[in-house]
Amino acid sequence: MRWLRFLVGLLIALTLHSLLLSFFPNALAFFNPYVILVVYYSMGGNVLGAIIAGVIAGLVDDAFSGAMFGLHAFALTVCAYAVAYVNSRLALRGTLAFGACLAGAVIVNELVIFILVNILQRQKIELFNQSLLFKTIFTLLFGMLLYQLLTLFLREEPIEATKRPAGW
Amino acid sequence: MAAPAEVIPRRPTLLLIVVLSLLFVLMSVSSHTRYVGETRTLFERTVMTIFSPVPKTVNWIGQAASDMYHGYLDMRRAVNENLLLHRKLADLTAENLKLSQSQTDLQRLRSLMGYSEQFALKTSLAHAIMLDTGSRFKSIIIDRGSSNGVEVNDAIVNANGLIGRVVLTTNDLAKVQLISDNNCSVGALIERTRRQGVVRGDGGTAAQMFDVPSLADVQPGDQVLTAGIDGIYPKGIPIGTIVRAERGQELFKSIWVKPAVDYGTIEEVIVIHTRKVPNDVVRYAP
Numbered sequence: 001m002r003w004l005r006f007l008v009g010l011l012i013a014l015t016l017h018s019l020l021l022s023f024f025p026n027a028l029a030f031f032n033p034y035v036i037l038v039v040y041y042s043m044g045g046n047v048l049g050a051i052i053a054g055v056i057a058g059l060v061d062d063a064f065s066g067a068m069f070g071l072h073a074f075a076l077t078v079c080a081y082a083v084a085y086v087n088s089r090l091a092l093r094g095t096l097a098f099g100a101c102l103a104g105a106v107i108v109n110e111l112v113i114f115i116l117v118n119i120l121q122r123q124k125i126e127l128f129n130q131s132l133l134f135k136t137i138f139t140l141l142f143g144m145l146l147y148q149l150l151t152l153f154l155r156e157e158p159i160e161a162t163k164r165p166a167g168w
Numbered sequence: 169m170a171a172p173a174e175v176i177p178r179r180p181t182l183l184l185i186v187v188l189s190l191l192f193v194l195m196s197v198s199s200h201t202r203y204v205g206e207t208r209t210l211f212e213r214t215v216m217t218i219f220s221p222v223p224k225t226v227n228w229i230g231q232a233a234s235d236m237y238h239g240y241l242d243m244r245r246a247v248n249e250n251l252l253l254h255r256k257l258a259d260l261t262a263e264n265l266k267l268s269q270s271q272t273d274l275q276r277l278r279s280l281m282g283y284s285e286q287f288a289l290k291t292s293l294a295h296a297i298m299l300d301t302g303s304r305f306k307s308i309i310i311d312r313g314s315s316n317g318v319e320v321n322d323a324i325v326n327a328n329g330l331i332g333r334v335v336l337t338t339n340d341l342a343k344v345q346l347i348s349d350n351n352c353s354v355g356a357l358i359e360r361t362r363r364q365g366v367v368r369g370d371g372g373t374a375a376q377m378f379d380v381p382s383l384a385d386v387q388p389g390d391q392v393l394t395a396g397i398d399g400i401y402p403k404g405i406p407i408g409t410i411v412r413a414e415r416g417q418e419l420f421k422s423i424w425v426k427p428a429v430d431y432g433t434i435e436e437v438i439v440i441h442t443r444k445v446p447n448d449v450v451r452y453a454p
Binding site: 014017018023063121 | 179180183184187188191192194195196198199211212215216219222223225226227230
């Protein structure tokens with residue numbers, strides 16, 4: 001069931017991705033729906049599931065973006081692992097906690113991409129600071145709103161929001 | 169037997185390292201293939217193929233929505249254009265009717281003017297504004313009166329023939345007695361035989377010709393013209409056509425004449441300002 005929900009979330013993220021690319025070609029410079037999905041999934045604290053979710057979501061992101069294949073998968077896997085690891089220890093709940101995790105994940109994601117691009121392609125990302133700032137703000141706002149809607153109206157809880165020991 | 173607690177956290181970390189390593193290799197391959205010109209690896213192509221229905225569907229929906237929106241706009245534009253064209257069509261139809269009417273009027277007026285030029289007497293054009301052809305006394309009112317030179321006993325004709333004579337004038341109008349009126353008499357002659365007589369209205373839509381001898385040669389279809397002997401009507405104006413001619417009970421024939429003018433269709437008329445016979449002459453007339 002949790003994977004089905006993840007798949008639905010992934011399809012929604014891909015739909016958003018396609019829509020944004022269709023109508024606002026530069027929108028993905030300010031917003032990353034895959035990070036929201038991965039953080040939402042990883043808040044459950046299941047590290048193994050988070051890694052797999054990060055890899056799948058990242059690969060889908062890579063397949064439909066112009067970056068080298070595996071870049072976003074790498075970055076999202078790191079984010080997913082970090083969020084899941086923290087949540088397996090602290091069991092964070094609530095919109096603010098989600099927001100904090102999301103903000104951290106966006107920053108980590110961008111930093112990892114920045115480093116990898118520098119290492120593998122020896123390229124500098126233009127306007128990295130500004131992009132990081134805007135992406136963090138917009139992704140955070142949208143992610144927290146979505147989280148609030150899911151918890152309030154659909155009585156949704158983060159996937160695998162049960163206390164479990166760290167690890168699988 | 170349960171695994172030691174300190175071993176469990178290491179496994180995801182190990183997995184993470186393995187996964188990240190694989191991804192790093194994948195990135196390197198991808199980066200290399202891009203460098204040599206190939207833009208997509210097989211793995212990348214597979215992922216794209218699996219998830220390609222989503223962007224396709226989004227694109228299809230977006231395209232459909234765009235088409236619907238533009239279709240709606242086009243429809244609105246077409247509706248407005250259709251309304252404008254309908255209005256324009258109505259305007260043009262009205263204008264066409266007007267022009268057509270003008271053309272007909274022009275032809276009729278040309279015909280009238282050509283006809284009026286036949287007369288050596290002074291003429292003027294008038295419009296019939298009231299037609300009383302249904303009652304016992306047949307008359308029409310024209311829009312020219314004494315201020316326009318119209319006088320009593322002026323002859324009224326149109327392109328078809330004789331209509332009648334003026335019996336009353338005001339400053340702006342004149343009343344015309346039709347030849348189909350009971351009290352109207354016209355000196356007439358039969359065109360073919362030049363036999364003269366008097367045409368009088370029968371109170372209906374026709375007239376009768378009197379004072380034609382029984383032995384005179386009169387045939388249905390003969391044209392009847394004004395004789396010009398009554399001091400009112402100039403000679404040679406068509407009055408009508410003989411439709412029936414019978415031997416009468418006395419010395420004269422009974423002749424029925426169909427007027428040349430259809431009184432129900434009178435619009436423009438020509439007023440012939442006839443020479444009036446001086447009263448002194450009238451006094452000694454037979």
